């Protein structure tokens with residue numbers, strides 16, 4: 430081994446959700462020196478463009494709202510959607526830390542409330558936590574980066590992409606980082622991969638997710654699957670590579686998304702013939718993407734009314750839609766029929782509510798929606814401590830992974846994605862990894 434240019438206790442590749450949480454929690458130990466190498470905050474992380482909805486079961490916010498929930502119930506909901514029983518131990522480990530983690534974020538000065546008005550398919554009770562004011566993930570990332578900046582034992586190095594791992598035999602002993610036109614060899618006792626998935630790499634997408642067709646791509650440019658090229662040569666296992674976080678709520682021509690809560694407030698989906706084709710409440714937005722993909726033109730129109738609008742308009746998604754002019758209005762049934770390009774009787778039939786659901790009333794709102802991919806869900810196999818495993822289920826010494834770099838919680842298919850899974854596996858595994866490293870160093 431040649432000498433290092435720099436040595437730290439822990440090197441974190443990627444300064445998004447997982448990388449930030451890992452560093453924040455590691456830094457609680459003042460004797461640890463941590464460096465976070467970030468490809469580009471200018472290009473951004475998916476956490477920053479996310480809705481910032483944090484799924485956790487059993488928080489004090491739920492208790493205060495009279496919502497009965499537990500980590501086990503959360504895990505069971507996730508597994509009922511994914512069917513991925515083999516991944517149960519990881520799901521349960523993440524759900525166990527989720528309430529403490531969400532409360533810790535709140536106690537760090539971030540204004541959190543329970544999204545009682547954010548129902549989601551497959552979620553047995555309201556468990557998405559959000560910022561008061563509903564400004565989404567950008568606000569959360571800014572807050573966490575602010576916390577990091579105040580820590581004397583963490584260096585957050587921007588515009589410094591990690592390019593590879595440094596090895597001593599089969600042990601990972603550091604990372605190679607590109608900065609200011611030169612390459613630095615950074616030695617570290619532990620390396621954490623938090624570089625997210627591969628949704629922006631066309632070759633990997635074609636190989637693993639070609640069945641998604643040519644979806645709108647709603648994620649950040651930095652998710653190019655860099656870590657895969659580093660871990661495959663050292664024998665890491667990959668899992669569920671054919672699953673993604675998809676959205677069937679992407680507004681055509683705008684790229685914004687309408688709120689997943691709309692169907693729970695009576696919104697209906699119609700195809701180009703003006704016919705309903707799906708139980709709108711029965712599918713999460715990821716599974717709805719697959720249904721839209723099967724339609725002619727891969728598009729549908731979502732229709733809702735003023736009551737549904739009032740219930741959802743404070744979300745950052747609806748604000749984005751309204752600001753960008755992605756939503757059309759129809760004052761009457763006749764206008765709606767014109768907007769849908771169908772006859773009035775067809776439009777009237779489309780609005781017929783299924784038993785037990787509310788009837789939409791004029792004036793109406795409508796948006797043409799299609800399917801998109803937001804982030805990939807397949808990745809490296811990790812154990813309950815976040816350690817990367819090889820093909821024989823042995824930890825690769827010195828190496829951890831979390832968030833979109835690791836296998837996610839959706840199971841083998843995008844249909845199994847539950848709302849909140851993404852940040853749960855990123856923040857949650859960052860939390861777990863930090864605890865493990867602190868206990869082992």
Ligand SMILES: Cc1cc2nc3c(=O)[nH]c(=O)nc-3n(C[C@H](O)[C@H](O)[C@H](O)COP(=O)(O)OP(=O)(O)OC[C@H]3O[C@@H](n4cnc5c(N)ncnc54)[C@H](O)[C@@H]3O)c2cc1C
Nearest residue numbers: 443445446447468474475476480482591832833849851852
């Ligand atoms: C539009 C949208 C909405 C979403 N909404 C939600 C939601 O409300 N709730 C939820 O739970 N999930 C949501 N998700 C999913 C969630 O954002 C991701 O699952 C989560 O951000 C993944 O965390 P991460 O730390 O793995 O990746 P990221 O947050 O993307 O961070 C990865 C970081 O690694 C950096 N990086 C990449 N390669 C390198 C390299 N070679 N060297 C150094 N750094 C590198 C990137 O620049 C980036 O900063 C949403 C996703 C999208 C796209």
